[in-house]
Amino acid sequence: MAIAISMPQLGESVTEGTVGRWLKQVGDRVEKYEPLLEVISDKVDTEITATEGGTLLSIEIEEGATVPVGTVLCYLGEAGESTGQGGGAPTVQKTPVEMPVAPPIAAPAPPPSPRLMERLTERAVPAPVPEPATKSNGAAQTITPVVARMLSEHNIDLSQVQGSGREGRVTKRDIEEYLERRGQPAAPAPTPAMPTPPPVAQPAAAPVAPTPTVAPIAPATPPAPQIQRPAPPAPAPAARPIAAQPGELLPLTNMRRRIAEHMVNSKRTAPHVTTVFEADLGAISAHRNANRRDFEARGVRLTFMPYFVEAVVHGLRNHPLANSTFTEDGIQLLKDLNIGVAVATQGGAGLLVPVVRRADEKNLFGLARDMDDITQRARRGGLTPDDMGGGTFTISNHGVGGSLWGTPIINQPQSAILGIGKIQKRVVVTKEDAIAIRPMVYLSLTFDHRVLDGATADAFMADVVNRLEQYR
Numbered sequence: 192m193a194i195a196i197s198m199p200q201l202g203e204s205v206t207e208g209t210v211g212r213w214l215k216q217v218g219d220r221v222e223k224y225e226p227l228l229e230v231i232s233d234k235v236d237t238e239i240t241a242t243e244g245g246t247l248l249s250i251e252i253e254e255g256a257t258v259p260v261g262t263v264l265c266y267l268g269e270a271g272e273s274t275g276q277g278g279g280a281p282t283v284q285k286t287p288v289e290m291p292v293a294p295p296i297a298a299p300a301p302p303p304s305p306r307l308m309e310r311l312t313e314r315a316v317p318a319p320v321p322e323p324a325t326k327s328n329g330a331a332q333t334i335t336p337v338v339a340r341m342l343s344e345h346n347i348d349l350s351q352v353q354g355s356g357r358e359g360r361v362t363k364r365d366i367e368e369y370l371e372r373r374g375q376p377a378a379p380a381p382t383p384a385m386p387t388p389p390p391v392a393q394p395a396a397a398p399v400a401p402t403p404t405v406a407p408i409a410p411a412t413p414p415a416p417q418i419q420r421p422a423p424p425a426p427a428p429a430a431r432p433i434a435a436q437p438g439e440l441l442p443l444t445n446m447r448r449r450i451a452e453h454m455v456n457s458k459r460t461a462p463h464v465t466t467v468f469e470a471d472l473g474a475i476s477a478h479r480n481a482n483r484r485d486f487e488a489r490g491v492r493l494t495f496m497p498y499f500v501e502a503v504v505h506g507l508r509n510h511p512l513a514n515s516t517f518t519e520d521g522i523q524l525l526k527d528l529n530i531g532v533a534v535a536t537q538g539g540a541g542l543l544v545p546v547v548r549r550a551d552e553k554n555l556f557g558l559a560r561d562m563d564d565i566t567q568r569a570r571r572g573g574l575t576p577d578d579m580g581g582g583t584f585t586i587s588n589h590g591v592g593g594s595l596w597g598t599p600i601i602n603q604p605q606s607a608i609l610g611i612g613k614i615q616k617r618v619v620v621t622k623e624d625a626i627a628i629r630p631m632v633y634l635s636l637t638f639d640h641r642v643l644d645g646a647t648a649d650a651f652m653a654d655v656v657n658r659l660e661q662y663r
Contacts, residue, residue, distance in 0.1 A: 193268035531582035596633035
């Protein structure tokens with residue numbers, strides 16, 4: 192009997208999904224757990240795998256179509272078996288998930304050159320998936336479109352990557368680990384790179400930045416496939432911009448479009464106000480240095496972020512308005528303390544905000560363990576929609592890129608977001624009127640003025656700072 196593969200519910204609040212790309216065609220043999228297609232939702236992009244082995248009998252939903260949860264996407268069974276539907280695939284309104292070409296240019300502007308249009312077309316149309324890819328030993332290997340794109344973006348020879356999947360198949364995680372071993376790769380360079388180009392414009396409203404666990408590194412010379420040693424870190428690490436030529440129009444990726452919509456909606460919805468405090472991190476620095484090796488022996492990296500989460504939880508307990516949502520009927524105080532922590536994706540393609548659930552029920556080790564887990568899974572594409580849902584307060588560590596302080600945008604429908612600046616040693620006057628060199632940081636709280644007044648927001652920040660400075 193044919194097996195129906197339906198659109199899964201990719202998260203508690205997700206009601207529909209978009210078919211991004213079919214990885215198999217009708218008539219192809221599929222093994223159990225082998226990826227069938229890519230699905231895009233408001234939360235995350237993911238692959239749908241086969242629940243059983245068999246032959247792909249039919250594809251019911253075309254690429255680019257958005258359908259409700261539970262809609263049959265395809266049928267698996269034995270070759271020649273009937274699906275029992277007796278009709279064609281349902282007609283579904285197609286919703287584009289990527290911009291295949293650039294938007295029309297305004298009439299007064301001259302038409303772009305053929306060379307520019309060729310580059311735009313190459314950039315907008317996904318690269319074809321090798322069918323199959325071949326490793327150096329001559330054995331054919333099937334790879335997913337995600338892996339194919341990563342190989343292309345980072346100029347990686349497939350034969351240099353050791354696969355950990357079924358029958359040696361190279362997975363997304365294998366690529367991530369390969370990049371970590373050889374260091375941050377140079378961007379693909381189809382045209383000669385300009386020496387010391389001016390800074391590439393960053394997004395106008397970048398509310399969040401990568402967590403401090405991994406800083407981008409740049410090789411001193413273009414890496415060969417055999418290079419295994421990472422190059423020294425860049426003096427001012429930042430997400431690697433997408434390679435582009437001046438004057439080009441970069442089509443929006445699905446992730447970038449969703450980020451843009453979310454940011455604009457937040458600014459239109461809530462009146463944003465930002466207050467900035469300074470904190471002495473001497474106490475938590477000493478505690479971290481004393482306990483870091485013990486945490487590592489237990490398999491967990493101890494960064495500064497768990498301390499900030501713990502301090503935020505302390506502040507939210509004392510000031511529940513900062514852990515709330517504005518509604519037309521009133522301000523809804525939230526029961527759980529679920530802290531979202533922004534993580535930038537590799538290559539600067541976008542960002543994700545995985546959530547540490549019930550952070551108030553965890554000690555420092557539990558917070559460090561959970562954050563280490565979600566950060567690593569975020570970077571290798573292993574998050575699920577539920578990992579990023581249900582947040583009640585967000586932390587943005589923009590200081591990892593060298594920023595001293597910023598004005599992050601509220602992650603709707605939350606009421607506040609904390610920005611963490613760069614931790615650096617500065618000369619300060621202590622409470623005893625002595626001059627000392629201390630590890631200092633600027634903390635900026637952006638809050639919804641419909642929910643919080645300045646006095647309440649400042650009281651919350653004072654509690655956060657006090658917790659950090661008096662850490663035991």
